[in-house]
Amino acid sequence: xxxxxxxxxxxxxxxxxxxxxxxxxxxxxxxxxxxxxxxxxxxxxxxxxxxxxxxxxxxxxxxxxxxxxxxxxxxxxxxxxxxxxxxxxxxxxxxxxxxxxxxxxxxxxxxxxxxxxxxxxxxxxxxxxxxxxxxxxxxxxxxxxxxxxxxxxxxxxxxxxxxxxxxxxxxxxxxxxxxxxxxxxxxxxxxxxxxxxxxxxxxxxxxxxxxxxxxxxxxxxxxxxxxxxxxxxxxxxxxxxxxxxxxxxxxxxxxxxxxxxxxxxxxxxxxxxxxxxxxxxxxxxxxxxxxxxxxxxxxxxxxxxxxxxxxxxxxxxxxxxxxxxxxxxxxxxxxxxxxxxxxxxxxxxxxxxxxxxxxxxxxxxxxxxxxxxxxxxxxxxxxxxxxxxxxxxxxxxxxxxxxxxxxxxxxxxxxxxxxxxxxxxxxxxxxxxxxxxxxxxxxxxxxxxxxxxxxxxxxxxxxxxxxxxxxxxxxxxxxxxxxxxxxxxxxxxxxxxxxxxxxxxx
Amino acid sequence: xxxxxxxxxxxxxxxxxxxxxxxxxxxxxxxxxxxxxxxxxxxxxxxxxxxxxxxxxxxxxxxxxxxxxxxxxxxxxxxxxxxxxxxxxxxxxxxxxxxxxxxxxxxxxxxxxxxxxxxxxxxxxxxxxxxxxxxxxxxxxxxxxxxxxxxxxxxxxxxxxxxxxxxxxxxxxxxxxxxxxxxxxxxxxxxxxxxxxxxxxxxxxxxxxxxxxxxxxxxxxxxxxxxxxxxxxxxxxxxxxxxxxxxxxxxxxxxxxxxxxxxxxxxxxxxxxxxxxxxxxxxxxxxxxxxxxxxxxxxxxxxxxxxxxxxxxxxxxxxxxxxxxxxxxxxxxxxxxxxxxxxxxxxxxxxxxxxxxxxxxxxxxxxxxxxxxxxxxxxxxxxxxxxxxxxxxxxxxxxxxxxxxxxxxxxxxxxxxxxxxxxxxxxxxxxxxxxxxxxxxxx
Numbered sequence: 001x002x003x004x005x006x007x008x009x010x011x012x013x014x015x016x017x018x019x020x021x022x023x024x025x026x027x028x029x030x031x032x033x034x035x036x037x038x039x040x041x042x043x044x045x046x047x048x049x050x051x052x053x054x055x056x057x058x059x060x061x062x063x064x065x066x067x068x069x070x071x072x073x074x075x076x077x078x079x080x081x082x083x084x085x086x087x088x089x090x091x092x093x094x095x096x097x098x099x100x101x102x103x104x105x106x107x108x109x110x111x112x113x114x115x116x117x118x119x120x121x122x123x124x125x126x127x128x129x130x131x132x133x134x135x136x137x138x139x140x141x142x143x144x145x146x147x148x149x150x151x152x153x154x155x156x157x158x159x160x161x162x163x164x165x166x167x168x169x170x171x172x173x174x175x176x177x178x179x180x181x182x183x184x185x186x187x188x189x190x191x192x193x194x195x196x197x198x199x200x201x202x203x204x205x206x207x208x209x210x211x212x213x214x215x216x217x218x219x220x221x222x223x224x225x226x227x228x229x230x231x232x233x234x235x236x237x238x239x240x241x242x243x244x245x246x247x248x249x250x251x252x253x254x255x256x257x258x259x260x261x262x263x264x265x266x267x268x269x270x271x272x273x274x275x276x277x278x279x280x281x282x283x284x285x286x287x288x289x290x291x292x293x294x295x296x297x298x299x300x301x302x303x304x305x306x307x308x309x310x311x312x313x314x315x316x317x318x319x320x321x322x323x324x325x326x327x328x329x330x331x332x333x334x335x336x337x338x339x340x341x342x343x344x345x346x347x348x349x350x351x352x353x354x355x356x357x358x359x360x361x362x363x364x365x366x367x368x369x370x371x372x373x374x375x376x377x378x379x380x381x382x383x384x385x386x387x388x389x390x391x392x393x394x395x396x397x398x399x400x401x402x403x404x405x406x407x408x409x410x411x412x413x414x415x416x417x418x419x420x421x422x423x424x425x426x427x428x429x430x431x432x433x434x435x436x437x438x439x440x441x442x443x444x445x446x447x448x449x450x451x452x453x454x455x456x457x458x459x460x461x462x463x464x465x466x467x468x469x470x471x472x473x474x475x476x477x478x479x480x481x482x483x484x485x486x487x488x489x490x491x492x493x494x495x496x497x498x499x500x501x502x503x504x505x506x
Numbered sequence: 507x508x509x510x511x512x513x514x515x516x517x518x519x520x521x522x523x524x525x526x527x528x529x530x531x532x533x534x535x536x537x538x539x540x541x542x543x544x545x546x547x548x549x550x551x552x553x554x555x556x557x558x559x560x561x562x563x564x565x566x567x568x569x570x571x572x573x574x575x576x577x578x579x580x581x582x583x584x585x586x587x588x589x590x591x592x593x594x595x596x597x598x599x600x601x602x603x604x605x606x607x608x609x610x611x612x613x614x615x616x617x618x619x620x621x622x623x624x625x626x627x628x629x630x631x632x633x634x635x636x637x638x639x640x641x642x643x644x645x646x647x648x649x650x651x652x653x654x655x656x657x658x659x660x661x662x663x664x665x666x667x668x669x670x671x672x673x674x675x676x677x678x679x680x681x682x683x684x685x686x687x688x689x690x691x692x693x694x695x696x697x698x699x700x701x702x703x704x705x706x707x708x709x710x711x712x713x714x715x716x717x718x719x720x721x722x723x724x725x726x727x728x729x730x731x732x733x734x735x736x737x738x739x740x741x742x743x744x745x746x747x748x749x750x751x752x753x754x755x756x757x758x759x760x761x762x763x764x765x766x767x768x769x770x771x772x773x774x775x776x777x778x779x780x781x782x783x784x785x786x787x788x789x790x791x792x793x794x795x796x797x798x799x800x801x802x803x804x805x806x807x808x809x810x811x812x813x814x815x816x817x818x819x820x821x822x823x824x825x826x827x828x829x830x831x832x833x834x835x836x837x838x839x840x841x842x843x844x845x846x847x848x849x850x851x852x853x854x855x856x857x858x859x860x861x862x863x864x865x866x867x868x869x870x871x872x873x874x875x876x877x878x879x880x881x882x883x884x885x886x887x888x889x890x891x892x893x894x895x896x897x898x899x900x901x902x903x904x905x906x907x908x909x910x911x912x913x914x915x916x917x918x919x920x921x922x923x924x925x926x927x928x929x930x931x932x933x934x935x936x937x938x939x940x941x942x943x944x945x946x947x948x949x
Contacts, residue, residue: 167946168941168942168944168946168947171944171946172941172944172945227940227941227944230937230941231944231945235945285930285933286933286934286937288927288930289931289934317586317587318587318589321586360674360675365538368535371668375664379660381656381657381658381661382657386657387584390653391586393698393702394705404702405699408695408698408699408702411698412691412692412694412695412698415687415691416687416688416691419683419684419691420684423671423674423680423683424680426674427674427677427680427683428675428677428680429676429677448536451536461583462582462583462584462585465584465585466584469587
C-alpha cells in the first residue's frame with residue numbers, strides 16, 4: 001500500500017513544481033508581451049486597458065505561485081545552469097511571497113497613473129520594467145542578475161531623461177547606476193572566480209564580496225551613496241520612481257549573493273547592517289525638514305529601504321523575517337503614499353511643505369488614503385509594518401542594543417515626518433478654487449487593494465510570518481552548508497534545492 | 507459556560523464593541539458612501555453602551571470575588587522562534603474602573619457631539635476618531651502585555667493629534683496637532699524601549715512575567731536594576747501623554763480641537779493615560795525608588811508650573827487645560843508616593859469633573875455674557891487666593907513668568923528643538939547642493 005502512495009505523492013509534488021514553472025512563466029511573460037504589443041503600436045487608443053490587463057494577469061499568476069508554493073513541500077525549485085551558488089530559474093519561499101508584491105505594486109501604479117502620463121512609450125517602459133523586475137525575482141544566477149540590473153535600470157533612466165526638467169535627476173541616476181553596475185559586474189566575476197565562502201578563498205573573492213556589497217549600497221541608496229534616491233523622486237515621474245525603488249532589487253540581490261553565503265562575507269554584512277541603520281535614522285531625520293512632498297517621500301523611501309537591508313543583514317531568522325515583512329509593508333505603504341501624492345499632483349501641481357497647503361477640502365478621500373498609508377508605513381498597530389517593526393526591533397536587540405535603538409529612532413522620526421507632511425499638505429487655509437476633485441473609481445480601487453493587503457496581512461500575520469520564517473531559516477541554513485559552487489550537483493543539493501537540468505528534468 | 511468564559515466574553519465585548527463601530531462607520535466613508543449623521547451617532551453610541559454595560563457587569567462580577575484578576579488569553583497573534591506576540595487582556599481592579607468610566611464618558615460625549623457637531627463638514631471624521639480613541643483606550647487599559655498596551659497607546663496618540671487638527675483650515679490647529687504628535691512620538695521612545703528591555707529581560711512582554719497581576723497588591727518579579735530602567739522609561743513615556751514639564755506645551759494648544767474631543771481627551775482620558783501606565787506598573791515602581799523620586803519631582807514641578815501659568819490665562823479652555831495639568835501633576839506625586847487606590851479615585855473623579863467643565867465651557871461663556879449684560883457690568887472680582895499673601899515684588903515676577911508660560915517653551919525651543927532642526931535643515935541644504943552639482947548644475 002505504501003508503494004502505491006509514495007509514487008503518487010511524488011507525482012503530486014512534481015505536478016506542483018510544473019505548475020509553479022508555468023505560473024512563473026506567465027508572471028514574467030504577461031508584462032513582457034504587453035510591452036511588446038504596446039511598442040508595436042497596438043492598444044494606442046486605450047493604453048491603460050492593455051497595461052492593466054497585462055499587469056492583472058501577472059498578479060493573478062503570481063498569486064497562483066504563492067498558493068502552489070504553500071501546497072508544496074517547501075523545497076526550493078531550481079532550473080537551468082548552476083553557477084556561483086545560483087540557478088537561472090530559482091523559486092523558493094522568498095520568490096513566492098515577493099512576486100505578488102511586485103505585481104501588485106505594478107498594477108496599482110498603472111491603475112492610478114494620470115491619463116497624460118500613460119502614453120504608449122510610458123506603458124511600454126513600465127511593463128518592460130515590471131517584466132525585468134519579475135525576471136530578477138525568479139533567478140539566483142549571478143550573471144543573470146547583473147544583466148537584469150541593467151534591464152531594470154534602463155527604463156528608469158530613459159523615462160526620467162524624457163521628463164521635462166528631469167535631466168539633472170537622470171544624470172544623478174546614471175552616475176549612481178553606472179557605479180553600482182560596475183561594482184556589481186566586477187564583484188560578481190570576482191566572486192565566481194574565487195568564491196569567498198570557500199575556505200581557500202583569497203583576496204580576489206574578498207574584493208568581489210566588498211564590490212557586491214558596495215553595489216548593493218549604491219542601488220539601495222545607503223549613506224553615503226543615497227543622494228540619487230530623493231533626486232529620482234524629485235525629478236522622475238512618480239511611476240518611474242516607485243517602479244525603480246519599491247521592488248528593492250538590491251535587497252533581493254543581497255539575499256541571493258551575500259546573505260545566502262554569509263560565512264564568506266561576514267564583514268561585508270556587518271558593514272551593510274551598520275550603514276543601513278545609520279541611513280534609516282538619517283533618512284527619517286531628513287524627512288522631517290523636507291520642503292516639498294516629493295522630497296519627503298524620497299527620504300522616507302530611503303529610510304524604509306535601509307531598514308529592510310538592516311534587518312536582512314542580521315544573523316537571526318527573526319531579523320530576516322522582520323526585514324521581509326518590512327519589505328512588503330513599507331513597499332505597499334510607500335506605493336500608496338506615492339500614488340496618492342501623484343493623484344493629488346495631477347489635480348493641484350507640485351506640493352510644497354513650506355506652509356500648510358489646505359488641500360483637504362479639495363481632496364478629502366485622498367487625504368484619508370494618504371493618512372492611512374502614512375500610518376501603515378510608520379507601524380500603526382494592525383498594519384503589517386507593526387509586525388515588521390516588532391520583529392526587527394526584537395531581533396536586533398538579541399544581537400546588539402544600539403541596533404534596536406536606531407530602529408526605534410528611525411520609526412519615531414519617520415512618524416513625525418509623515419504626520420507633519422500630512423498636516424502640511426491637507427491642513428491650512430484652503431487654496432482650492434471652489435471645485436472639488438472627486439477621487440476616481442480606479443484610484444479608489446487601487447488604493448483599497450493596497451490597504452486591504454497591508455491590513456489583512458497585519459491583522460492576520462501568522463501565515464505570512466510562518467512562511468517567511470521557513471524562508472529565513474533556509475537562507476541562514478545556506479551559510480552553514482555552503483554549496484560547492486561549480487559542478488557538484490546531486491538530486492537534492494545542500495541547499496535543499498531540487499535540482500533539474502536545463503530542460504527541467506531531474 | 508463557566509465563570510472564566512463569561513468574563514472572557516464580557517472583556518472581548520468591551521474591546522470589540524467600539525472596534526466594530528470603527529469599522530462600521532469608517533469603511534463606508536472609505537468607499538465613498540459615508541453614513542448619515544443619525545446612523546453614525548447611533549452606531550457609535552450603541553458600541554460604547556455595549557462596552558460600558560459589559561464593563562459594569564464584569565466589574566460587579568469581579569467585586570463579588572474580591573477583585574481577583576481574570577486573564578483572558580485571546581491567542582497568539584504570531585510567533586517566530588522563541589518570540590511570541592500573544593494577545594492577553596486583564597480584567598482587574600484597575601482596568602475595569604478605567605473601562606467603565608472611559609466607555610461611559612465616550613458614550614456621553616458621543617451624545618453631546620451628535621448635536622454639537624450637527625452639519626459640521628467633518629462630522630463622520632470626528633466619530634471615526636472617537637471610535638478609534640475608544641478602541642485604543644480599552645485596548646490599552648485591558649492590555650495584559652506591554653505590546654498590546656503599546657498598540658492601544660498608539661491609537662490614543664494618533665486619534666488625539668488628528669482631533670486637535672480637526673479644524674484643519676486653521677493654521678493654529680495644524681501647528682498644534684503637529685506639536686502634540688511630535689511630543690507624543692518623542693515620548694513613545696520610552697514605551698517602545700521599555701517594551702524592548704522587558705522582552706530582553708524576561709523573554710516576553712507579558713505583565714505576568716514582570717509582576718504578580720493582583721492589583722493593587724502586585725509584587726515585582728524582576729531585579730531592581732531592570733525595574734529601575736523600565737520604570738524610568740515608563741515615566742518618560744507618561745510625561746508626554748500626561749503633559750508633564752518639560753513636555754507640557756502641547757496641552758493648552760490642544761484646545762484648538764472641538765470642545766467634545768477636548769473634554770474627553772485633555773480633561774478626562776488621554777491626559778490620564780500616562781497615570782494608568784504608571785499605576786499598572788506600580789509594582790515595578792516600588793522596586794525603583796529613584797524613579798519614584800523622579801515622579802514626585804516632576805509632578806510637583808508640573809503642578810506648580812501649571813497652577814501659576816493657569817492663573818493668567820485669558821481664555822476658559824486654556825485655564826481648564828492648565829487646571830488639568832495641575833491635577834495630572836498631583837496624580838504623578840501620588841503615584842510616586844506609592845499610593846495605589848487614591849490616584850485611581852483621583853483620576854476618575856478629576857476626569858468626570860473636568861470633562862463636565864469643558865463641555866459646559868461654551869455655554870458658560872454665553873451665560874456669563876448674559877449675566878454681565880443683565881448687571882450692566884462685571885459681576886465682581888474672584889475670591890481670595892494664596893498668592894495674595896506673597897510680597898508684591900514676587901507677585902509681579904510670578905506674573906511675568908506666568909505670562910511667558912514659565913519660559914518652558916522658550917527653553918525647549920532654544921536649547922533643544924531649535925539646534926536640532928537647524929542642523930537637519932543645514933544637512934538637507936547640503937544634500938540639495940550636492941545633488942544639484944551631481945545633476946550638472948555649476949555655479
